[in-house]
Amino acid sequence: MDKPKVAFFDFTSCEGCQVEITNFDQQLLNLLEAVDIVEFREIMKETTSDPLDIAFIEGSFSRDQDLPGLKNIRQRAKIVIAYGSCAATGGINALKNHKPDYQYKMEVYGADASMPHLETHKALPISAAVKVDYSIPGCPINRDEFVRVVSDLLHGKEPYLPNYAVCIECKKKENLCRFDNREVCLGPIARAGCGAICPSNNVPCEACRGFVDTPNYASMIEVMVNSGLKKEYALTKARMFSANILDNNLSPK
Numbered sequence: 001m002d003k004p005k006v007a008f009f010d011f012t013s014c015e016g017c018q019v020e021i022t023n024f025d026q027q028l029l030n031l032l033e034a035v036d037i038v039e040f041r042e043i044m045k046e047t048t049s050d051p052l053d054i055a056f057i058e059g060s061f062s063r064d065q066d067l068p069g070l071k072n073i074r075q076r077a078k079i080v081i082a083y084g085s086c087a088a089t090g091g092i093n094a095l096k097n098h099k100p101d102y103q104y105k106m107e108v109y110g111a112d113a114s115m116p117h118l119e120t121h122k123a124l125p126i127s128a129a130v131k132v133d134y135s136i137p138g139c140p141i142n143r144d145e146f147v148r149v150v151s152d153l154l155h156g157k158e159p160y161l162p163n164y165a166v167c168i169e170c171k172k173k174e175n176l177c178r179f180d181n182r183e184v185c186l187g188p189i190a191r192a193g194c195g196a197i198c199p200s201n202n203v204p205c206e207a208c209r210g211f212v213d214t215p216n217y218a219s220m221i222e223v224m225v226n227s228g229l230k231k232e233y234a235l236t237k238a239r240m241f242s243a244n245i246l247d248n249n250l251s252p253k
């Protein structure tokens with residue numbers, strides 16, 4: 001029996017999620033036994049216009065000229081998965097959405113800000129362009145979660161994403177809470193699934209996986225302010241990986 005054909009595509013992104021997959025070592029080798037990877041720019045030169053069983057799309061939708069390519073992928077693929085927070089929600093790219101277009105370009109590119117290839121619209125999730133069947137958050141993705149989702153799909157099982165906070169994974173590991181170290185951590189509203197890797201390594205969670213489905217933003221901001229952050233800075237911190245989500249739910253007051 002033919003193996004499922006799988007391809008990886010990238011749009012507006014740092015390609016860090018692709019790089020993370022190449023770091024999978026044995027897990028990638030195991031994956032290669034189960035699927036036929038037919039396109040993956042980071043590791044091979046071959047491309048394909050054939051039908052696909054699974055298309056993984058990395059990066060945000062931020063240029064109209066990407067729409068035909070995205071539609072073509074959608075037409076060819078039985079399953080489309082937006083992987084990485086850029087693709088799932090707009091991710092860190094969406095930071096530019098709440099600033100005037102030229103301002104962020106000047107901050108990043110200085111004198112080169114007017115280069116024509118920098119013309120973009122708002123950084124949006126891939127689902128703003130085409131139907132997405134599943135999303136895998138994370139900046140970058142978590143390897144165990146990625147392999148589990150692929151494995152579930154290959155076994156005809158519905159993949160799931162945890163809808164509870166990173167705090168739960170963190171508490172299970174009996175970590176020192178970063179708040180007890182006078183730091184500010186977004187774990188109470190961040191979506192779990194990474195094994196609380198940051199607080200487990202003495203770094204506060206920045207919610208790179210986005211938030212649980214019904215986060216209590218107001219209480220989170222209040223806790224951050226009570227921990228010494230100015231309200232505007234607390235909002236900026238919460239916005240870092242989830243500007244598209246946060247700005248739709250909580251306006252600075």
Ligand code: SF4
Nearest residue numbers: 013016084085086139
């Ligand atoms: S989610 Fe993060 S690591 Fe992945 S492509 Fe976007 S910026 Fe890079």
Ligand code: SF4
Nearest residue numbers: 167170177178185187
């Ligand atoms: S360190 Fe962060 S994730 Fe861990 S319990 Fe404290 S607030 Fe929650």
Ligand code: SF4
Nearest residue numbers: 194198205206207208
């Ligand atoms: S602990 Fe927070 S910032 Fe770190 S990987 Fe998990 S969700 Fe992302």
